[in-house]
Amino acid sequence: MLRLVAWERLTAAEAAVVLGCSRATFTMRLMRARRRLRAQLDGSVPTRGRRHGSRRRCRMGGDEDEGS
DSSP: OHIIIIISOOOHHHHHHHHTSOHHHHHHHHHHHHHHHHHHHHTOOOSSOOOTTGGGGSSOOSOTTTTO
C-alpha cells in the first residue's frame, strides 16, 4: 500500500486498480497502513486491531496492506 503511493507515485484510484479492489477499500487500507507505520516509528502500539478477512476484496495475496 504505502509503496504504491509513496514510491511508485500512484493515485488511490490507480493503486486500487493494480490491487483489484475499490478505491474506497484501498483508501481505508492505506490509512490503516499509515497508522501502523506511525505507531511503529513512535514506538507505540496501534489502538485498534486489524479486522480479519478484510483482504478478500483484493485479488492479490500476501501482505500488501502491511506497508509494502
